[in-house]
Amino acid sequence: MEKQLEGIITRYHENEGNLISILQDLENEFGYLREDAILWISERLDVPPAKFYGIATFYAQFHLKPKGKTVITACCGTACHVKGSERLINSLMKELNIPDHEDTSADLKFTVEKVNCVGACSIAPVIIINKAVHGKVTPDKLLKAMTTLKQD
């Protein structure tokens, strides 16, 4: 881990980065913000960990817990909302056994992320599965996709 963190620190100095860009790099590198990584960087830069956590908890992009192997991004934008995204999301949470108030299944297989508008409103409702964008999703299509995913 230290080698990766050294790389992040170097990039921070070279590109005049800021704490947000460090956190973005950490998120990209490890998939979430590992506590030990934050403490290591905090020590190196002499910046209190509270500062990092203050930023991490403000922005939606940062996750303090590991994400599932398959990330499903459900768009909650206005157009998707009027085309039934709420129902699709409820269906996802139930099918993938994701507990209330959480976004990842206990077995760390699936994460359902709700985002506010991916900007593909003309093909609402939109669900993104591992970066592949699916438009005009119906409960039927979603069920089929979930069944396939669970089998993998």
Next chain:
Amino acid sequence: MTKDISIKVCLGTGGIAAGGVDVIDSFENAFAAARIRATVAKNCSLHKVGCRGFCARDVLVDVLIDGVKSTYEYIKPDMVERIVQEHILGGAPVDEWLVKDDYHTFHDKQVKVVLSDCGEVDPEDIDSYISREGYAAAKAVLDNWAPQAVVDVIKASGLRGRGGAGFPTGTKWDMAIKTPGPVKYLICNADEGDPGAFMDRSVVEGNPHAVIEGMIIGAYAIQASHGYVYIRAEYPLAVERLHRAITQASDRGFLGRNILGKSFDFTIKVKLGAGAFVCGEETALIASIEGKRGQPRAKPPFPVQRGLWGYPTIINNVETLANIPPIIRKGAAWYAAMGTEKSKGTKVFALTGKILNSGLIEVPMGIPLREVIYDIGGGIEGGKILKAVQTGGPSGGCIPASLIDTTLDYESLGKVGSIMGSGGMVVLDETDCMVNMAKYFLEFTKSESCGKCVPCRIGTKRLLEILTRITVGKGRAGDLDLLETLSNDIKTSSLCGLGQSAPNPILSTIKYFRDEYEAHIVEKRCPAGVCKDLLLYSISEEFCKGCTACTRVCPAGAIIGEKKKPHKIVQDLCIKCGACFETCKFKAINKG
């Protein structure tokens, strides 16, 4: 005799979702097989359908042979072979797949300024942009114009900020020119947080050089040597194309030191947002670039006086900047001739929701909403009835069907209780519940509230609580008065635009749809059939064929019945998701 052949296929986020990549691959394979010397050009997609914005027509393909253009719609990869054989090799277009009249009526009333090159230029090739007068405006300005002259032209054009506030751009730049340097910043706000809006994404994906050129001209005018583009991380394709465009522009000497041999330096850095709607507000955006929590601060001082790291800073929206090169090239009078007296030029709207022709459109300011919905938009899909049009996203309001002759300009929209906003336009029909819409927007603004000021932090939470009670059948007498009083208090005392505009959807829907609220509160009924706690789903024995389709989609296992016999919904288990209602082909499920 070799012909000059070029194919243009939409490859924006939407185009890719529709299979644009496979369509391009099919063309490449077919050309290789037939040994045709041709260029297959990747064109930026404003959306799924067409760089031209007609996202509802799923992979639009332009075939240009020796300058003659034919446009195909709904193209799938397996259709490509026939186009290559009959049209490209045989010279006869495949008529049945060409776009029809309605494609043209979608465009007839549009006027493309910002979107004029989207769908024509290759966003990943600077020469493609240059061949269409790209960077000509920047060259002319750097060659011959004094900075004040640039400001004067933009002032005369009447251009107003397209991010939502509509502040006159020329006036803003004038303030910057009069503020002493030597360090000043120009920031492009590409945070586009409004759900339902994708205008800026499309411009950055489709024609990033237009934004860069606008920034170069703006930076020269206000004498800024450093620029940033603050862009949402949720737009990876736009970010990638922006980076590439900046590199290409730097390589050609349009960015960097001593641009085009003049003593003017300007570099652009890209900063990614991290998922906070409030960072679209200028002081919060500045805090975010500085690496802090994106919390706004009181104004004055305005960013032009004290902005990024304490220096004078101008922040302009993507669409505003993309308007700059054409205004410089064609003149202020040309721009001011479009639009109304106080709202000049054109506006890009993302037309979505229950509309037949959804997509991206650009229209002159002042066009009646009726023409946008029925002439351009093709009317309501599924033959339903228009109920309202929501503009301005979570900061805006709704325009009821009775006011469909409202014109789209800053003043007229303000008069009816809405705002222009960044351009999101969501069409609602009789099956949409206005109370649910207000609740939806409050869920958004409450979760995006930065938490700094009491009126917004606690106010949005209370507004949402009241709306939630109303939608689950626990509305009380006095709720409407409470919503209105609270809304007005929050509007007047919030620190920033987020809090100041969060109550707008509530005030607007109460103004025009009070009876709908009253039905929820007094009768515990949702007239549109949306608020699930107020609904009951049941199966009609008369129409049910026992096909079990509903049983299979029910996530709660609440439907029982044998095959070919009428089924029944167990009310205790039913979570009222509506999946069965959507699935039943025999209209056997009653919702009410």
